[in-house]
Amino acid sequence: MKLIVGLGNPGRAYAGSRHNIGFIAVDTLAKDYRVKLKRAFACRWLSAKIKLQGCDILLAEPVTYMNLSGAAVAALLKKNKVALKDLLVICDDMDLELGRLKIKSNGSSGGHHGLESIIASLGSREFSRLRIGIGRPDERCDAAEYVLTPFNRQEGKQVAKIVETACACVKAWVMEGTDKTMNLFNKKERELVQ
Numbered sequence: 001m002k003l004i005v006g007l008g009n010p011g012r013a014y015a016g017s018r019h020n021i022g023f024i025a026v027d028t029l030a031k032d033y034r035v036k037l038k039r040a041f042a043c044r045w046l047s048a049k050i051k052l053q054g055c056d057i058l059l060a061e062p063v064t065y066m067n068l069s070g071a072a073v074a075a076l077l078k079k080n081k082v083a084l085k086d087l088l089v090i091c092d093d094m095d096l097e098l099g100r101l102k103i104k105s106n107g108s109s110g111g112h113h114g115l116e117s118i119i120a121s122l123g124s125r126e127f128s129r130l131r132i133g134i135g136r137p138d139e140r141c142d143a144a145e146y147v148l149t150p151f152n153r154q155e156g157k158q159v160a161k162i163v164e165t166a167c168a169c170v171k172a173w174v175m176e177g178t179d180k181t182m183n184l185f186n187k188k189e190r191e192l193v194q
Helices: 018-032 066-080 113-122 153-176 178-185
Strands: 002-006 045-052 055-062 087-093 101-104 128-133
Touching (some): 002 018, 018 045, 018 087, 055 066
Parallel strands (some): 087 128
């Protein structure tokens, strides 16, 4: 089984925010496979199972808030007996322009609090992550506030396209692994999705 975790913050106040693009990607995958993410009693996540080319996949969204995502991810791995090599975390990245994405097999948190929490809880950086660009705010806007703002109407079409590309990237990761997927999708990162 492979585990695909989208990061974000639960609740209507955060729905559609830049920080929730991981949730948006997982919601899109769930919709594509006609499944509904559900919360089991006392679980710290929403989840649904899908099959892709015969491979069992668990889609999940922690409902612990971004900065505490690690506890939910560690519990998901343990409960479902998923190896670190079969974990893919999808999150936002301010260092990538809106319309870009980047997949890696390991690495630091890059200052992302959700990834920091996961690294701390797992005691390892050895898991794949798909970063989706949300761009940086101008110097007048506080970064912490910026990530919690929704995408504006002008950005909406771009967001839909990059999420579609992110879903294709996830499917390639499931079938081909991280290295081949990096070769396919990280080359495209030079070209902004219009």
